[in-house]
Amino acid sequence: ENKLQGIDAVIDKDLASALLAQQIRADKLFILTDVPKVCIHFNTPQEKAIDRMNISQAKKYLKEGQFTEGSMAPKIRAAIHFIERSGKDTIITDTNLLGVDNGGTRITIV
Template identity: 35%
Template sequence: MKGCQPKRLHLRVRASALLATQLGADVFAISTDTDYVYLDYKRPTQRPLKLLTASEMEAHCKVEHFPPGNMGPKVESVLRFLRRGGKEAVITTYDHLCDAVDGTAGTRIVSDPAGAGTPGNSSELSSGLPTRGR
C-alpha cells in the first residue's frame, strides 16, 4: 500500500499489532499525538475520521492520505491487525485512550462486515471516499 508503508522507526507500532494479534485481542489501541486520524492533516480542509471499516481506511491509504513517517505506519498496523482477525482498533491521544476504547473518542476502525471488502459497504459508517486535493 503506497503511502502507508511502515518505516524502521515505527517497529514498535508494528510489533504491538503483531503482539495484539498473537494474544487474540479483540481491540488494538494506538496512542499518538492527535485526537483523531485526519484526512488532509494540517490543511484548511482537514477533517477527522471517527468511525470507518478496514476497507474504507485502506481506500484512504491508496490515495496517500497518510504519510509514511507520520500516521501511515499506525494505519498500516491497524489494518494488519484487523485483517488477521482483530475486531476493532482505535487511534487517539494517550489522554483519550479509555474513551476511545469505549467508543466515545478518537478514530475507531472496525473489521469489515462478513462478505464486505470494498469501501462504502457499511452505510452507517463512512458515507464515501473523499478525494485528496493536490
C-alpha cells in the same frame, strides 16, 4: 566463525504492537499517538477528523496518500494488519482520550 554480530535496524513499533496483539488474541488494539483522531487532508483547510472508518476506507485513504509515512501511515497499516487477522477493532487516539466514549478513531472490519 559462528559469531553473532549486531546491525543497525529500525523496528516498526506499530506493526510490532499489532503482531503482539494478534498473538495474545487481544480483544482490541489501541495505538496511542499525539493527536486525538486520524485526519484526512491533514494540515490543510479541508482537514477532517474521522470518528470511524472501516478497513476498506482505511485502505483507500492509505492508497490516496492521506496519511504521512513515518507518522500516521504505519499506524493505519498496523491497524489493517490486526483487523484482517483478528476481526477485531483498532482505536487510534492520544492518551487523554483513552477509554472515553467516541474517543479517537475506531477502525473496523466492516
